[in-house]
Amino acid sequence: MTDLALECTNLYKKIGKKEILKGISLKVEKGDILGFIGPNGAGKTTTIKLILGLQGITHGTVKINGYDVEKDFTKAIRSVGAIVENPDLYMYLTGYENLKLISNLYKSVDDDRIKEVVKLVGLENRINDKVSKYSLGMRQRLGVAQAILHKPNLLILDEPTNGLDPEGIRSIRELLVNLAKNEGMGVLISSHNLSELENFCNKICMIKNGVIIETNDIYRIKENIQSSYIIKVQNLEKVKSIIKQGIEIIDENKFKINIKEDKIPDIIKFLVENDIKILEVKEEMASLEEAFLKKTGGNVID
Amino acid sequence: MIKLIENEFTKIFKKKSIWIVGILIILFIVGLNVISKIVSERSTDFLYYSEDYVQYLKEDLEKLDAKDPSDYAQYIETKTNLDVAQLCLKYDEQWQNSIIEKYIKSTITEYNQYYYSIEEKSQDDIQKEKELKEQYDEQIAKLDAKDWRYFAEKEKAEKEKEIRNIEEQLNNTVSNTEKDQLNMIIEQRKVELQAVDWRLDKDIPYGNNHLSNQIENYVSSKIYLITVQFDENEYLDKQNRQSYIEEAELAKYDIENLENTQKKDSAKGILEDVFSNYELLIIVVIVMIAGVMVSEEFNKGTIKLLLVRPYSRNKILLAKFVTSMLMILVTVVFIIGVQFITGGIVYGFDSYGIPVSAYDFNNETVVTMNVFVYLIIITLTKIPIYILIATLSFALSTLCNNSPVAIALPLLGYMGSSMINMLAVQYELNWLKFFVTPNWDLTQYLFGKLPMFENSTLLFSIVVCLIYMVIMLIPTFIVFKKKNIKNI
Numbered sequence: 034m035t036d037l038a039l040e041c042t043n044l045y046k047k048i049g050k051k052e053i054l055k056g057i058s059l060k061v062e063k064g065d066i067l068g069f070i071g072p073n074g075a076g077k078t079t080t081i082k083l084i085l086g087l088q089g090i091t092h093g094t095v096k097i098n099g100y101d102v103e104k105d106f107t108k109a110i111r112s113v114g115a116i117v118e119n120p121d122l123y124m125y126l127t128g129y130e131n132l133k134l135i136s137n138l139y140k141s142v143d144d145d146r147i148k149e150v151v152k153l154v155g156l157e158n159r160i161n162d163k164v165s166k167y168s169l170g171m172r173q174r175l176g177v178a179q180a181i182l183h184k185p186n187l188l189i190l191d192e193p194t195n196g197l198d199p200e201g202i203r204s205i206r207e208l209l210v211n212l213a214k215n216e217g218m219g220v221l222i223s224s225h226n227l228s229e230l231e232n233f234c235n236k237i238c239m240i241k242n243g244v245i246i247e248t249n250d251i252y253r254i255k256e257n258i259q260s261s262y263i264i265k266v267q268n269l270e271k272v273k274s275i276i277k278q279g280i281e282i283i284d285e286n287k288f289k290i291n292i293k294e295d296k297i298p299d300i301i302k303f304l305v306e307n308d309i310k311i312l313e314v315k316e317e318m319a320s321l322e323e324a325f326l327k328k329t330g331g332n333v334i335d
Numbered sequence: 336m337i338k339l340i341e342n343e344f345t346k347i348f349k350k351k352s353i354w355i356v357g358i359l360i361i362l363f364i365v366g367l368n369v370i371s372k373i374v375s376e377r378s379t380d381f382l383y384y385s386e387d388y389v390q391y392l393k394e395d396l397e398k399l400d401a402k403d404p405s406d407y408a409q410y411i412e413t414k415t416n417l418d419v420a421q422l423c424l425k426y427d428e429q430w431q432n433s434i435i436e437k438y439i440k441s442t443i444t445e446y447n448q449y450y451y452s453i454e455e456k457s458q459d460d461i462q463k464e465k466e467l468k469e470q471y472d473e474q475i476a477k478l479d480a481k482d483w484r485y486f487a488e489k490e491k492a493e494k495e496k497e498i499r500n501i502e503e504q505l506n507n508t509v510s511n512t513e514k515d516q517l518n519m520i521i522e523q524r525k526v527e528l529q530a531v532d533w534r535l536d537k538d539i540p541y542g543n544n545h546l547s548n549q550i551e552n553y554v555s556s557k558i559y560l561i562t563v564q565f566d567e568n569e570y571l572d573k574q575n576r577q578s579y580i581e582e583a584e585l586a587k588y589d590i591e592n593l594e595n596t597q598k599k600d601s602a603k604g605i606l607e608d609v610f611s612n613y614e615l616l617i618i619v620v621i622v623m624i625a626g627v628m629v630s631e632e633f634n635k636g637t638i639k640l641l642l643v644r645p646y647s648r649n650k651i652l653l654a655k656f657v658t659s660m661l662m663i664l665v666t667v668v669f670i671i672g673v674q675f676i677t678g679g680i681v682y683g684f685d686s687y688g689i690p691v692s693a694y695d696f697n698n699e700t701v702v703t704m705n706v707f708v709y710l711i712i713i714t715l716t717k718i719p720i721y722i723l724i725a726t727l728s729f730a731l732s733t734l735c736n737n738s739p740v741a742i743a744l745p746l747l748g749y750m751g752s753s754m755i756n757m758l759a760v761q762y763e764l765n766w767l768k769f770f771v772t773p774n775w776d777l778t779q780y781l782f783g784k785l786p787m788f789e790n791s792t793l794l795f796s797i798v799v800c801l802i803y804m805v806i807m808l809i810p811t812f813i814v815f816k817k818k819n820i821k822n823i
Contacts, residue, residue: 048819085643087820111645121636126349134345137338138644179640 038063038098038187038219039084045092046079046243053079055243056093061219063186066209068234068251069223076243077223078118081191084221085115097187114185116193120176124165128156128175131164132182139183146182154178155204169196177205181212188212188220194229206233261291265313266304275307286312339646339654340661347624347662356620357669363616364673368605368681375600384420384432392417407453414451415444422475430541431478434486439478442471483540487531494528519561526557533590545598549586556583570789571760577785581694588692588701596692596703602678603686603706609674610717618749620666621721625659625728626741629815633736639820652733652815656808659729663721667714696783716777719800723775724749726804730811760787774799 039061046054054076061067071077082088084095086102086109095102100109122131129147136142151160154174164172173196180188188209194202210233212218224230230237231251238248265287266272272280272288281289292300297314304311347353392413399410419440423432446467449460456464477485498521505517530550533539539546556579565572589597598604605612629652632638641651679687690703704712724745732741752772759767767773768788774796779786786792 082820085639087639087642089817089819107645107647110643113643115643117639117643119636121639123346123349123637124635125351126346130345130349134342135640135644137342138646 036063037061037096038065039189039221040096041080041084041093042096043093044080044083044090044095046076046083046088047091053243054083054091057240057243057245059221059238059245059248061187061221063217063219064213065236066213066220066222066234068227068230068237069221069240070225070227070230070237071223071240072225075240077225077240078191080240081115081117081189081221081223084189085113085117086110087117112183112185113187113189114180114183115189115191116173116176116180117189117191119195120172120179122164122172122175122179125163127163128160128167128171128178131175132160132179135179135182142183150178150182153181153208170198170201173197174201174205177208184216186216186218188218188222190220190222192224193222194224194226202229209233261289261316262297263287263289263313263315264300264304264311265315267310267312271307271309272304336646336650336654339651340658343628343655343658344661347658353624356623360616360620360670361673361677364613364670365677365681367612368674368677371600371605372681384423386424389417389420389424392420402453404453407451411444411447411451414447415440418443418447426478428542430483430543430547431481434478434541438486438489439471439474442467442474446471481540483542484535486541487534491528491531491535494524494531498524498528522561523558526554526561530554537590537593539590545595546590546593549589549597553583553586553590556580556586570785574785577696581696581784584694584701585692594692595686595689598686598689600682601686601689602675602682602684603689603691605678605682606671606674606687607691607706607709609671609710610713613670613674614717614720615749617663617666617670617721618724618746621659621663621725622728622742622745624662624666625725626732626745627738628655628659628729629733630736630738630741633820634738642820648816649812652812656726656729659725660722663718663725667718667721671710671714693782696785698783702782712781713778716781719775719777719797720749723771723800723803726807730807733811733815756787769799771799771803 037060039059041057041059044054044057045052057076057080059067059069059080069077069080079088083090084097084102086095086106090103095109097109097113102109122128123134126134129151132147132150136144136147148157151157154177156171156174156178159167159171164175167175173193177190177193180190193205197205209220209222213220222230222234227237234251236249237251239246263283267286269282269286269288273282279290283289290300301311301314396410396413396417399406399413419435422439422443423435426432426435446464449456449464449467452460501517501521501524505514505521508514508517530553533550534541534547537546539550541547560576560579560583565576567573585597588594595601599608610617629638632641642648644651646654675687687706689706691706691709692701692703693709694700695702727748728741728745731744732738735741752775755767755770755772758764759770759773765788768791773787774791777793777796780793780796786796
């Protein structure tokens with residue numbers, strides 16, 4: 034068997050006359066966490082629905098663990114766990130009853146496994162409450178629980194961080210990293226927010242208007258990015274007179290400069306040599322986000 | 336597959352709405368039982384006269400003068416009516432009223448004629464007046480003693496005499512039409528004589544009791560059969576005739592065997608008619624269940640979680656369909672069960688021992704069976720209606736994704752079905768016999784009855800129902816299989 038948990042080749046999806054996906058190809062290897070990034074309306078959810086067989090494929094193939102999702106649906110889907118869009122669970126049932134319903138459909142899942150998963154997502158105190166009483170974050174956790182219940186080797190999560198607090202995001206991240214590393218699970222995780230994903234993905238795939246614009250390891254992407262640094266100085270006027278280009282004035286004593294990390298000592302040295310007093314040098318955190326926006330910017334929802 | 340069905344049941348029974356519906360059904364059934372018990376216990380006797388009428392007659396009488404020959408006849412009539420009305424008001428049972436009308440009224444008329452005579456009364460007249468007064472007193476005494484046998488014997492004698500008279504008349508007529516006429520009257524009198532004989536033999540008093548009512552049913556059905564000309568070539572006439580024969584024969588069975596099989600105001604009587612009493616209730620419940628089966632999952636988005644399981648879409652839909660069908664059974668059994676218990680508590684459980692009677696037209700005999708055997712037979716013959724309506728609802732729910740449509744349309748269809756059937760029968764629209772509604776009620780084939788359409792058979796109806804099922808299900812499965820799960 035191949036090490037590929039998921040392989041999409043040249044996917045096209047047409048709804049009416051509109052082409053939503055125009056040749057999407059992507060791969061998820063076992064142990065990978067692939068961040069599937071794109072702005073709203075780029076085709077992320079549609080791609081995921083095609084992978085899960087929820088919508089018909091106009092052209093192209095989806096293989097999960099080597100099984101074609103259209104021809105061998107039950108075999109392909111057996112080892113997939115997924116959340117699509119919102120974690121739509123039965124609101125009038127308790128969390129436990131929801132999981133019980135799902136566990137009924139897999140021979141391998143017993144009550145102990147349910148308890149284990151509940152603990153894993155940290156819902157053990159509220160699992161016997163009705164889902165209608167859950168907050169969005171708790172529903173998101175229950176959604177993750179139902180997705181990993183049957184120990185799938187491909188996990189597909191559509192915007193799982195929606196509604197989660199930073200603590201929730203952190204625990205999901207730990208969970209996913211753990212699953213990918215220890216159980217060799219392949220994970221496809223979509224989001225429109227790159228900065229959320231950068232910490233737990235090892236690969237990033239960017240989509241815009243139904244086309245993949247970049248697929249790469251996350252460190253490579255980071256590498257290529259010119260970071261921004263904000264430098265606080267005492268005499269900004271002097272800086273303006275010596276550096277004429279490439280800086281952006283933020284207020285009376287701060288300016289922004291786009292350079293690679295290894296050039297930082299040089300610039301500091303240069304400023305000191307020119308008798309400028311440096312009060313603070315700070316990396317601007319949104320740098321990855323900005324790079325992403327630059328790449329995907331101008332996504333037109335049509 | 337079984338797991339899928341199990342899950343569907345869990346989803347249905349965890350819903351609050353299903354329990355609310357269940358409680359409403361129980362309340363409805365309890366209410367219906369209690370109300371019908373109250374209604375049946377209240378005297379259903381219809382009294383002939385009112386106080387107002389008596390007042391009116393009194394005023395009328397004051398304007399008349401018994402001594403005036405031109406007023407005499409009018410005076411006697413009004414006075415008699417007044418006497419009868421006043422007498423009737425003293426007795427509050429209908430049978431006593433009708434006996435006063437039938438037998439005592441003539442005595443009063445005669446007595447009044449002598450009493451208010453304008454001419455000089457002769458000795459004979461006075462004697463006659465006295466005799467009539469005695470006769471009147473005797474009748475009243477019998478009436479007070481509720482001695483119904485006295486009057487039954489009187490009725491019997493009267494009918495026998497009448498028959499003898501007509502038979503004599505028959506011997507003297509030559510015209511065939513007149514003979515037919517007379518024969519028909521003899522037959523009617525014989526039916527009435529039979530009824531009186533039953534009363535005397537079986538000890539069935541006049542009045543509002545089950546067997547007496549059956550005697551009246553028997554007489555009216557039989558007389559209808561004798562007097563109305565049925566056209567043997569008209570299918571409607573044949574069906575009509577059958578229903579009167581059935582009524583007469585079933586009444587006869589109860590009378591001759593002193594049974595209560597036709598008694599409706601008992602726990603068994605209501606249970607026996609559970610499908611006609613609660614059919615709409617059953618339909619509403621099954622449509623409510625089948626109509627949301629698929630559409631609700633789509634509307635709430637939960638379908639996505641169901642479709643990413645290792646089951647083909649056909650299996651998932653089939654599980655839902657099977658669940659809808661099983662829920663019909665659950666609903667029917669639940670309603671029968673609730674009626675069984677409620678009826679037992681309100682009316683007493685002992686009536687469940689009374690058998691159900693039906694007239695078997697094939698062997699021309701009355702057959703009886705235990706009420707539960709009967710219920711099984713009726714359930715089996717009624718269930719195509721529920722299956723087809725639930726299937727329609729299920730199909731609409733899948734095809735339109737719209738629960739209100741999937742609930743409303745089948746309900747309207749069910750309500751309209753009786754109208755369609757009526758049109759089909761009244762206007763002899765024979766092509767409608769291929770439509771589903773005249774075929775889905777298989778009770779029409781029970782006990783050799785004439786079905787809605789001449790020459791249609793049980794097998795024909797079953798095949799028609801199956802064809803409609805398939806027509807509804809095939810597109811449902813195809814559409815469900817191909818369906819794109821849209822973004823919400």
